[in-house]
Amino acid sequence: MSGTTDAPPVRRLADWDDGRLTELARTHGTPLYVIDLARIRENCARLRSAFPDADVRYAAKANAAGAVLETVKDAGLGVECASAGEVVRARRAGFPGDRLHYTAVNPPARDLDRVLAIRAEATGLTITAGAVDTLDRLAERGYDGRLCVRVNPGVGAGHHEKVRTGADATFGVPYDRAESVVREATSRFDVVGIHAHAGSGIDADQLDRHRELVARMGALATSLSDIDLEYVDVGGGFGVPYRETEPPLDLSAVAAATRRELADALDDPKGAPNLAVEPGRYVVADAGVLLTEVNTVKPTPGSTVVGVDAGMTDLLRPAMYDAYHPIRPLNGDGEDVPTTVAGPICESSDVFCTDRPLPRVERDDRLAVGIVGAYGYEMASHYNTRPRPAEVAVDGDTSRVIRERETIADVLATEPDTDRP
């Protein structure tokens, strides 16, 4: 049943129904993202049950489609937005101000202005800032509302060096300055929380670092116990198993360790601030697949190169992070051959896998790429003047387009002289 916690902790690529995916690809064309809203509800329910006393905020950057945000909102989560655009989306999805968090990383002036304008009617919105300069810019704009200070915990974790934000000086005020920054901020703002994020895609082997971050944030909260902090936000980053053989994260164990670590670090756990977490990937990753069609099959001495109509412009993670995504042909049962699946972009990084044993395929066959609900469509680009793909939401027996397929005209539309042939 959707939205219950007894649903399996991960939906593997093999669990998707080939007949249904084939039908969706036929109806809507490829490349096509498919996102299952019922699965998102299940993931939200598991998070809420693992962290019953915590404030769980969905990091919208993982997948900010309106239908996804509405689903998360209805499941009772808050939302963490990384830009003014995401705040606009969250408001459109109906998030009330008191469930809305904007995390400003080197925020452009137009983002600050826009968020402050939205905040005028979104009472309770919280701004998280990680530089004194950002605090000054907020104060210059007359902001004196709810503020959370982002701290650099000096502890990074995650599936790739490019996502280990926790020890990267860009993010948050240095840990040893955090206490004084928070204290000074209380004279200008309603300081409600402290925040840190270790990185994205933390697996079971890296939990020690997550715990270390929690302990450091607990210690900081203790040193600030005279200030009435509402919450300590220890970020997101809960990993999902991309490889078929990888076990899912034991979320309850992670939650228990997080709570224990925080309680141990707090002087007086009873009067202590609440725990907050902000997972993105965990909510949506396994709720999505990308469907793509084979257009070229080229046997080579080493590997069969299978050319498909999706590329790094549709799914950037393999090119950007060397990320592994499961791939399988729909209705395919041929013998396995070493296969390189490559997109239509003239870049050697435009490959979804290299020399991977996959069932032999032919031109016009369709492949499904798994665990793409997070940082999939969201990172799509127009590079090579490629229109972005469509995204379809399924929910039980129903399906609907939630992001239309773009056309070349859409890509050109921002150029003033698009009337030219």
Ligand SMILES: Cc1ncc(COP(=O)(O)O)c(C=O)c1O
């Ligand atoms: C501040 C912050 N919070 C939460 C997240 C969500 O991380 P994840 O999707 O790995 O849970 C991110 C991701 O980069 C982030 O930067």
